[in-house]
Amino acid sequence: xxxxxxxxxxxxxxxxxxxxxxxxVPKGRPTLVCGGAGSGKTLLAASFLLNGIVKFGExxxxxxxxxxxxxxxxxxxSLGYDxxxxxxxxxxxVDYVRVERSEIEETGEYDLEGLFVRLEHAVSSVGAQRIVxxxxxxxxAGLANPGILRAELRRLFRWxxxxxxxxxxxxxxxxxxxxxxxxxxYVSDAVILLDHRVExxxxxxxxxxxxxxxxxxxTNEYPFLIDRDGLSVLPVTSLGLSHxxxxxxxxxxxxxxxxxxxxxxxxxGSTVLLSGTxxxxxxxxxxxxxxxxxxxGECCLxxxxxESPQQLMRNMLSIGIDxxxxxxxxxxxxxxxxxxRFGLExxxxxxxxxVAKFKPAVTVADPITNLLTVGTHSDVRSMxxxxxxxxxxxxxxxxxxxxxxxxxxxxxxxxxxxxxxDTWVVLTIAEQNKRRRRWxxxxxSRGMAHSDTVREYLLTERGLQVLDGEPExxxxxxxxxxxxx
Amino acid sequence: xxxxxxxxxxxxxKVQTQLNAVTPLMTSSETFLLxxxxxxxxxxxxxxxxxxKRICEEHLPGHYHIEMVDLLQNPQLARGDQILAVPTxxxxxxxxxxxxxxxxxxxxxxxxxxxxxxxxxxxT
Numbered sequence: 001x002x003x004x005x006x007x008x009x010x011x012x013x014x015x016x017x018x019x020x021x022x023x024x025v026p027k028g029r030p031t032l033v034c035g036g037a038g039s040g041k042t043l044l045a046a047s048f049l050l051n052g053i054v055k056f057g058e059x060x061x062x063x064x065x066x067x068x069x070x071x072x073x074x075x076x077x078s079l080g081y082d083x084x085x086x087x088x089x090x091x092x093x094v095d096y097v098r099v100e101r102s103e104i105e106e107t108g109e110y111d112l113e114g115l116f117v118r119l120e121h122a123v124s125s126v127g128a129q130r131i132v133x134x135x136x137x138x139x140x141a142g143l144a145n146p147g148i149l150r151a152e153l154r155r156l157f158r159w160x161x162x163x164x165x166x167x168x169x170x171x172x173x174x175x176x177x178x179x180x181x182x183x184x185x186y187v188s189d190a191v192i193l194l195d196h197r198v199e200x201x202x203x204x205x206x207x208x209x210x211x212x213x214x215x216x217x218x219t220n221e222y223p224f225l226i227d228r229d230g231l232s233v234l235p236v237t238s239l240g241l242s243h244x245x246x247x248x249x250x251x252x253x254x255x256x257x258x259x260x261x262x263x264x265x266x267x268x269g270s271t272v273l274l275s276g277t278x279x280x281x282x283x284x285x286x287x288x289x290x291x292x293x294x295x296x297g298e299c300c301l302x303x304x305x306x307e308s309p310q311q312l313m314r315n316m317l318s319i320g321i322d323x324x325x326x327x328x329x330x331x332x333x334x335x336x337x338x339x340x341r342f343g344l345e346x347x348x349x350x351x352x353x354x355v356a357k358f359k360p361a362v363t364v365a366d367p368i369t370n371l372l373t374v375g376t377h378s379d380v381r382s383m384x385x386x387x388x389x390x391x392x393x394x395x396x397x398x399x400x401x402x403x404x405x406x407x408x409x410x411x412x413x414x415x416x417x418x419x420x421x422d423t424w425v426v427l428t429i430a431e432q433n434k435r436r437r438r439w440x441x442x443x444x445s446r447g448m449a450h451s452d453t454v455r456e457y458l459l460t461e462r463g464l465q466v467l468d469g470e471p472e473x474x475x476x477x478x479x480x481x482x483x484x485x
Numbered sequence: 486x487x488x489x490x491x492x493x494x495x496x497x498x499k500v501q502t503q504l505n506a507v508t509p510l511m512t513s514s515e516t517f518l519l520x521x522x523x524x525x526x527x528x529x530x531x532x533x534x535x536x537x538k539r540i541c542e543e544h545l546p547g548h549y550h551i552e553m554v555d556l557l558q559n560p561q562l563a564r565g566d567q568i569l570a571v572p573t574x575x576x577x578x579x580x581x582x583x584x585x586x587x588x589x590x591x592x593x594x595x596x597x598x599x600x601x602x603x604x605x606x607x608x609t
Binding site: 095097098099103104105106107108109110111112113114115117118120121139142143 | 522524529532533536556557560561563564567568569570571572573582583584585586587588589590591594595597598
């Protein structure tokens with residue numbers, strides 16, 4: 001992949017993290033994970049350790065300074081890890097180190113040989129290859145002499161390296177530095193920063209690799225999730241652009257629109273953006289696409305962020321599209337969720353889980369603009385990128401509708417997301433001769449010769465009907481409204 | 486941390502053979518059961534033992550029992566008493582358990598740590 005000699009790595013087994021680090025944390029070296037309270041440090045460190053045992057056959061030692069072994073065991077049990085069993089099997093040692101300043105009097109010189117003895121004993125008793133210290137900084141709260149502590153910490157890091165242990169240490173985020181006690185000074189190999197932000201009442205977790213000596217790594221901030229499956233990082237860009245490009249085409253469900261897309265419709269496994277102002281029929285066009293897919297016997301998963309499934313099906317019936325039949329036959333599934341119900345990360349996780357479970361050929365998200373109520377443009381964009389990467393990896397055709405506010409320029413509004421899309425169909429509405437007329441055009445469609453005309457269409461009892469030829473409006477006075485797309 | 490004078494058990498002592506095994510608590514005074522954790526014969530550890538012995542002889546003659554634990558030989562014992570620092574002196578009896586870390590070179594602080602003398606503050 002590159003000419004640079006890559007370090008040996010230990011996979012963390014954490015979904016996404018191994019991708020952005022190109023294989024995991026540095027093998028036989030310490031990695032520092034820092035972040036504020038509740039940012040997921042302990043969970044990340046514990047996942048690294050437990051995955052090491054369960055997935056990679058590397059025994060481990062978990063030295064905890066904050067939670068007791070029992071507390072930790074119950075926290076991790078909810079993620080499906082049975083600490084007690086691993087301990088019994090001789091693959092794991094959990095050692096809770098308690099330091100309480102009020103119980104300790106200091107007089108004269110000392111060192112932390114006791115800690116080293118405990119580590120050594122724990123490591124040798126299971127033949128550990130991985131070790132977690134969570135969080136070593138608690139020592140500073142428990143012991144009064146920072147001079148001794150610093151010297152001993154330096155000795156500890158050297159000891160870890162000499163032992164060839166792949167270590168993950170956690171540290172509390174400091175005000176000015178990455179960690180309160182400047183642990184990052186001792187760890188020269190890799191530093192991962194976790195962040196938990198709440199913006200407009202919606203929380204998002206992010207992860208960033210601050211430093212990774214001698215290795216390529218993604219430098220972005222990556223959102224990550226903590227749910228019942230544990231921790232997973234969403235490598236927004238790093239999944240890469242290696243998904244298969246299928247030549248197969250799928251109908252849009254509207255014959256005339258297929259014609260505009262070099263006669264055959266969208267590419268299978270591609271992404272489609274349908275954007276337009278209110279009342280242009282975005283959902284109707286999406287319903288046509290779903291209907292066509294179901295007629296071919298393909299499964300569809302429809303994410304609704306605005307309407308209920310019942311409301312949508314009733315509305316579509318009024319233009320002659322019966323979606324109910326596909327639901328009954330098990331070909332169509334709806335997942336309706338108010339965007340404000342959770343943060344983007346949770347939406348993303350639940351969407352991904354639904355797709356993984358139902359394995360549809362086609363998904364629709366309608367409308368993605370509603371997600372903007374719970375995240376910024378760039379957050380939504382990164383979320384969509386992840387969804388799209390995922391869908392493409394599975395060769396699932398993804399159709400997204402986007403509501404264009406009437407007041408704003410079309411391209412500007414959708415610019416952020418349109419670059420993620422392979423095909424962009426724009427729907428507009430304009431008043432002309434006391435009638436609201438609708439026009440449709442294909443703004444872009446990668447990899448095919450598509451029509452550059454703007455066609456008028458009607459929403460009829462028999463669905464969306466694209467009118468033949470150049471719309472009359474092209475030559476009329478109202479043409480600017482339409483042509484000014 | 487009030488400096489209010491509490492009864493000081495260390496001053497109500499009876500002479501007892503110092504190398505005795507732990508004797509049951511006497512009715513009117515307590516035997517100090519002390520455990521010193523060391524890691525090999527380092528100068529710090531040797532110093533700590535000497536200091537401890539001297540202090541005990543002075544302030545608890547015949548009324549104490551010192552147990553040495555070398556963690557290099559018994560590493561598994563470090564966990565039980567939550568030992569991190571070496572040397573660590575643990576007062577196991579009388580309760581509550583007290584810990585003093587370091588080479589015990591400051592006699593005053595050791596006495597305070599063992600509850601043989603109330604903590605004194607200069608500025609109060």
